[in-house]
Every structure is written in C-alpha cells, then in structure tokens.
Amino acid sequence: MPLLSILYEVISRGAPFLSLQFFTNDALHGGIGPSIQGTLILIGLTSLIGVPVGILSGVYLAEFGDNKYASFLRTINDVLTEFPSIVVGITAYTVIVIGIIGSYSPIAGAVALSFMLIPIVARTTEESLKLVPDSVREASLALGIHKWKTTLRIVVPAAKSGVVTGTLLAIARIAGETAPILLTILGSNYFFQGFRSSMDALPLRIFRDARWDDPRVQAEAWGVALILILIVLSLNIGVRLVARGRFKR
C-alpha cells in the first residue's frame, strides 16, 4: 500500500520534470546534471574500493573460514551491516575530510559508502561460494591445481552469478544512501570539481530540495526522486529477473 502510494506520487509528480535540460544543466540552470554525475562517480569509486575487498573477504570466509578468526570476522561483518549510517558518516568525516584530505571530497564519500558495501558483499560472496559443491573443489585439487588457482579460476566462476547479483543489489542499496554522504561530500550546485572539493549526488539533492521553503523547488525534488528510484529499482528488478532466469531449469 505505502509502496504503491510512493511510486504513484513519485511518477506522477516527477514525470513533468523529465527533459533534456533537466538531465544536463547544472543546478543554477534548473537541472540535476551534477547530481547524476556525482552519483555515478560515487558508485564507481565505491565499487572500486568496496567490491574487490568485499569479494576477497568473502572468498576467505568461504574457503578458509573454518576457524575462530573467521567466525569472529563473520560476527563483525554482521555488526557492520547494521551500523547506523550516520555514524559511518562521522567516521569518514573525521578520518578523511578532516584528517587526510582536509576538505569535503568525493573520496571521503566513497570510503563511507565502502564501509557499508564491504560487509554486504563479503556476506553474499561467502554464501554463493558455499553453494559450490565440494566435489568441484576436490576434482580440481585432484588434478594437481593449486588451491588459490582452484578458488579463483574454478570456484569463483562457478559462483559468479550469485556474486554478481549480490554485489549489484548491494550497490543499488548504497546508491540511495544519504546520511553518510551528507557529512562527506556535502552537496553542491556544480559539476565535479576535483577530489578536493564538495560534490553533489541524487539523494542529497532530494534532501536539500525537499527542505527548501519554496514549493517550486520542493516539486523539483520529485523529478530527482523519479530518476533515483528508476536507477535503484531497475537495478533491483533487472538483477532479480536475470538471476531467476538463470537459476530456472
């Protein structure tokens, strides 16, 4: 019920805003170009940091995870998954915005989002790898192939669709996060200005527009929301459809 109302409002109020200018202009000229660009940059950077770390962590947990250290790691991953997102924002702000870079930065935003991405990706990778039957591993080892090569060339490819699905779903989830990037990239009216400057993103733009005291600006937030929800939901639905098609026999 609420989902239908939300979708209805977003589509009916957002659709009138769709136009080429709306996509490409910067915020001073009635467009959301910077926000789209910013969200794409954030997704890219976050994936660059978070996906390899997450997947390799998952590989460790699945392939060598039969010890105390690994079960400790699993608990910590569970805890991290449920971290309040604003707290992650404070951490990235203190360490990177204040400590390392000295200004608001897309990198700080990406680090904050990676903190949220890594535990999710690690978890789904571990679960997909565990679905690969041990006989596959044993067959490969029996041919004299090293364990590391078995893992990377045999086991991971066998679990590929699960890993990819999980990772894309995780990315769709963090693409809509607002709280951690609010404290790290701040938001901006301009296109990307380098790694030592603030940047915009779709969720931030919605947050700012919605709280503006001008009905016209508030209305604009629906246009932005439509774009964001299209990105997130199409990633979600698309990934699920593809995954289901592949698992169906």
Added chain:
Amino acid sequence: MRLKSLKKKLTGDNTFRVLTAIIAASAIIILFVTAYVLSTGAVPVVQRFGLYFFTGTSWNPVEGRELYGALPYVLGTLVTSGIALLIGVPLSLGIAIFLVEMAPKKVRVPISYLVELLAAVPSVIYGLWGLLVFRLWLQQNIEIPIHNYLGWIPIFATEGGGVPVGLDLFNGGIILAIMIIPTVASVSKEVISAVPDSIREGAYSIGATKWEVVRHWVLSYGRSGIFGAVILGLGRAVGETIAITMVIGNAIGPNAMPTSLFQPAQTMASLIANGFLEADKPLDKSAYIGVGLTLLLVSLLINIIAHVMVARVLKIKGGAVE
C-alpha cells in the same frame, strides 16, 4: 579435513590464504577505527559535562554558555522506534503468517517481491513522501480530529494548543514502521517456515483450527526467532537517519522532549544530520560525536540481542536453514 592436509603441502597457497585473511581483516579495521574516532571524539564533552550529557535537556552552543544534554534525543529515538514497532510488527507478522501459512503460490511470489522492493526504496524517498504527501493526509484526517476531541490528553496536545502540523513524533514513528516492515516480515517469514511441519500436523491432529495452530504452536515455537526479527527491526529504526530527519520536525533543547505525539521532536540520528556540519567549535563537534557514540552503543546492543535470539531458533530446527 582431506582438503586441509592437501593444502598444507602445496606452496603458494599459504600466501593466498594469508592475503585474503588480511583483506578480510578490513572489517575489524573499520570497526576499530569507528570505535576509536567516536570514543576519542566524545571525550571533551563527556569530561566537561559528565553525567549531564546523558540526563540534561538543554542544547546550547553559544560561547561561554555551552550546555549539552542529550536526553531528549535519546528519548526521541526510543519513542519513535517504539511507535514503529507498535505499528510495524503486527503488520509484518500478519504478512509473514499470510505468506507462509495461507497464501497460494500465485499470491505468495508477487507479495514477497513487493515486500523486497519496499526494502529497496531509498530512505530519502520515504522522507520525501512523508514530508510532502503523507504529512498532509495525516494532519487532515487523523491529527486534527484527534486533537480537537482529545487534545486535553497530554500525548495529543500541541504547544499553546495550536493545530498539529504533521511534522512530529507520530509521523516519524509511522514512516519508521513502514521502513521496518520488510526487515521484520522477511526474517519472521524465515523463522515461521523453519518451524517443522510435524508441529503443525500434531496440532491439526488434535483438532486445532488454522488460527489456533498459528497462534499457539507456530508462533510459540518460533517466538525467540520472531523476537529476534523484531529486535532487528528495532535496530533499523534506531539507526535510520534521513527519512526521520525530514519528518520529525527537528525540535531542539527542552522542546524536543517527546511529551506529545503531535509535537516536533528529534532523534539522535536526526540531530547529527541537522547539526553536525554547522558545529564549528571543537566542543560543539564533540557533543555531536558523543551523541553518535551513544547511538552506536544503543544499536550495537540491540543487534547483539537480535543475533543471539535468531541464531537460537535457527539452531533448534537443526540444519534446515544454514
């Protein structure tokens, strides 16, 4: 076991193992860094105000008269999350029971799907909807009528007896309720499907109706897991930031004490989202970080309880799931 002894003999594999182990340690590093940043950041404000930080109600950043008390926000978080559970849990349990026990497959699949999509909607969009759509509906159809007739009861009062505006504890609680439904519903669905069929068959065989089976056998068998699902939902509600910031009205100081459903309030998370960046003095920042630390501890505690409870049930059913 056989795999293990093989691996030891092969060279290069230990390198791989150690390498991935080090990368996997990033989770520990993230946790450690967060804990370090928050606890060192909170030291100044706690040193200066001591217990007042947790029991005081004033929030005054003016130089020379600084006073930071986080009590209204801690209570605000607890009250909004409480409302969310009160509304969200019965609905989620209803959905879960319906999906597992009653729905034919044709209905089950699309509904589970919708519930999952509900989880995928970004929180800022819930906030937008709560602020620009739901707020007006709530104000016109629920808050104003209740306020007119029952305004003399403190929890329905507004300051100075004015008309409720819809940006308040009540709206915040309801938005949170909607947001926790996917979590609570999907975990309790797992728990309920984990209840062995023999329990149901036994109950039916002594003549119980469907409703009695669900109520007295299924729910009581899975109660600790369902409790865990509820706590997990509570954890989400406590940590939720942006949606709540947009609808709770963002009161500050003693006014933020959650005394009435129809009054603007503030949660720990929304306080940080609103004020953290404007805080320019070190003590000011430290106060916000202190609130962040409190929030983290509360949510950690909740999560640990939840995981213990859920794990217990999943273990009982003995390997069917995991």
